[in-house]
Amino acid sequence: MDVGQDQSPGTVIFRTEKLRKVYRTGEVEVEALRGIDFSAHAGQFIVILGPSGSGKSTFLNILGGLDIATSGSVWFADEDLTRANEGALTRYRRDHVGFVFQFYNLVPSLTARENVKLVTEIVRKPMRPEEALALVGLTDRMDHFPAELSGGEQQRVAIARAIAKRPQVLLCDEPTGALDSATGAHVLEALTQVNREVGATTLVITHNIAISDIAHRVVNFGNGRITSEHINKSRKAPAEVSW
């Protein structure tokens, strides 16, 4: 899977058709996604809103190559992810996707800089770890271990780690879910800045409606379907958002 680094805005980077995901636990079948038709353009900042159980995380996991759809198809640029095997999905995650999780998922035995290096060591043409950390405003905290950083700082390290590979897409699952409003704003600031400067298509999952104001585009999930979506005529700056 090889996708050019510089895609002009407007290129479709993600496309799904009739995407379904059914979880089977014993006799019980849970339909998490009931036929999602979706597309995202390169460089877009998209917020996916929805209550718990609406299917938004499942959707993000499939886009990120962490989970496999039951039926339908997912295209990343012109590659069909539903046909990719385990190895191809690993390469896809490694080369193109940056993840940011609710609980940071940093390696506790590595410093901030080393956590970023962990990723830059395995990809082609990465940023320097210092550059990535500077982008999220952590130049002076680079040599601290996770346990020495605040929650917001840890999340920014996670963002730096995600963008250091210059990903085409940045997938964030409740990135501010564990943070208070002020700290969360810093993290969102970092995300918008990265989106602007690196150009990575950014998908942010949240159930926090306030955050949707900073997106180019907002998609609402409910009961495994896209219930509505809209384009923000004017985006708010992260500093203006609070919850």
Add this chain to the structure above:
Amino acid sequence: MRALHLKLLRDLVRLWAQALAIALVIAAGVATLIVGVGTYDSLSRTRAQYYEANAFADVFANVTRAPEALAAKIAAIDGVAAVEPRITKFALLDIDGMAQPASAMLVSLPDIGAQLLNKVYLRMGRLPTPGSDSEVVVSEAFATAHHFMPGSAFRVLMNGKQRTVRVTGVALSPEFIYALGPGDLMPNPERFGIIWMSKSAMAAAYDLGGAFSNVAVRLVRGASETDVVSRIDAILAPYGGQGAYGRKDQLSHAFLDGELLQLGAISEILPPIFLLVAAFLVNMTLSRLIALEREQIGLLKALGYSSLAIALHYIEFACLIALMGVAIGIGLGLYFGAEITQLYARSYSFPFLVFSRNPAVYAIAGTVTFAAALLGAIRAALKAAALPPAIAMLPPSPPQYGRGLGGLLGFSARLNQSVVMTSRHLLHWPWRTLGGVLGVAMAVAVLTGSLWTFGATEYMMDYTFGQSNRQDASIAFTGPKRIAALYAAEHLPGVLRAEPFRMVSVVVRRGSVERRTSITGRLPAADLTHVVDARNKLVDMPPSGLVISSALAKILKVQAGDNVTVTLLEGDRRSFEVRVASIIESYIGLSAYMDIDALNRVLGEGAMISGVNVAIDDTAQGQLFSALKETPSAAFIILTKVSLKRFRETLAQNVNVMVTIYVLFAGIIAFGVIYNFARISLSEQGRELASLRVLGFTPAEVSALLLGEIGVVVLAAQPIGWLVGFGLAVAAANAFSTEIYRVPLVVEPSVYAWSSLVSIGAAVLSGLIVRRRVRRLDMVAVLKTRE
């Protein structure tokens, strides 16, 4: 069933592989103890009962020719309970279909009344008719080797005359449990047997009418053996008495005792170590395993369970695993114990077997195991239960990696982050790392401590047969012969070279310590036999003075240059002082050598020889054997190479089987430890590793991280394991040493290599299993859980 019990069972099912691995480690420890101690105990008891039931004598004496009346004199000695005067002789046999000459010890049976001492135990057939010179009873192993049944016939060369005898019965005797031919190191029933025959018939053949040539004596309880021995010596001396001796110097008893001592030594050293190692590992593993249950412990507390109830729950968990291990261990122990005991019993020709089921062994095994399991469980469970439930329910907070570690790894900037992660991880929990290293080291140590005996025995055999006794065969004469017998031997068909030796039974004494042995007189320039010191250097025969083995020197506490007193047990029974000229190495028996001329000068009988060592042309072996069968003066022939082969076989059968079982159990321990270490590491780091998978690390890269850690632990453990293993070998070698047989402390590099190979193999296998689990790490779940 209560919910907590259901949880217990489900947990066991969920963790079945790890629980089984721990149980197997326990089982290996328990089984070793049961096999080792049980086999030793069973054989000791069997021997004791056998001796008692068949009235094995306490004192024995050989004499040239003693009148029957002396038996009554011996019976009158204070402390003597029973006396059996007998005739015993070595004789060459001629058996159809067997090219090599076989030999036998002829033992007389009383013509009137039953045997009082050393009673034969008839396995089939009947005793010979009193007075019959053609009926014999043969020892069972010998009969089996030749497929003899009552009715079979063969020829015996008795006092220069060949006669045909018929087998009437097959028997065992406590006197010949170890039926060792002269010069043989191990029983070789094909080439040597015991033949019982009517006393009057033997007396007629050997011209011993109204006389005896051997006497067996049983003592009353508490009688002084030393006193009785010296009284018997005094009575027999004028008749060519060769010195009475106790059971300690009775060949069969001494060899059996040596082997049992060795077996006892192995069971005293290795199994307790196995058990302790198993206990240590179980303790370590269980406490780590339960530490992983922290969240569940918090939940149980939140639900209102008391710390005690929770601790009990995990104690039950540990107990179930321990119970499983002990049960498997007892099963394995009983099975292997019975197999091995029977193997030994067969090689010793015991008529029956007393299985020891010593409850103390089971109690010790059970107590140690449960204590170790419980301590491990309680420690971890209480630690977790002590936390407030809200905190316990969360995974442990991210550990604080200190500046110090950062500084220590100051060069980390240039290192691969995987290496940094692995090393920080290992250094951050030094005790756990150390525990893992020690555990694997112990596994390596028990392997080294049991594997070394194979090479050491091989070394001993090479030393004994390759360097010292290089002759193809030794021909012993019925008594001392003039030197002309050497020239006769040189002209036997197939003999390429012959070298004479003189052998005389003696007591060597220094101060209050004395030992019965024999002095071998050899040519200074002898090439078929060499005398070699501990550094493998040839030792020259001094023109006068004694050369003794280090084992004898140690017992007598003498060094080169010291004088010892030698008392001849033949001829004029003179005592003389002689200087110890040098000390040599020898692993079998207590040997002493002199220049043959010097020995003959001391004996004062002129140039006499007891036999010849020969090099044989293999192609002419058959002719040599048939010539020997017709040589009246040849008492027996020792085929050195056959001895060696037999020695190897018997060793393979006895000691090696035992050691093989130890090696097997050591292997199980190694695997159990390493597998658990790997699995628990995976559980502890599962979240971190799954996050890396999400970030795009391949399963191989993630596995490498985990396996790297295991690898470091396993590699660091090797040298420690070698060192401890060498210590075990030292302890075992010391315990193995008996006066009859010593195992040299030779731990070959291959022993270390094999120990490492087995432990590393176990690590690789565990790694492969763990790698499969890394592939199945749940990446999605990881995103949803908190640190």
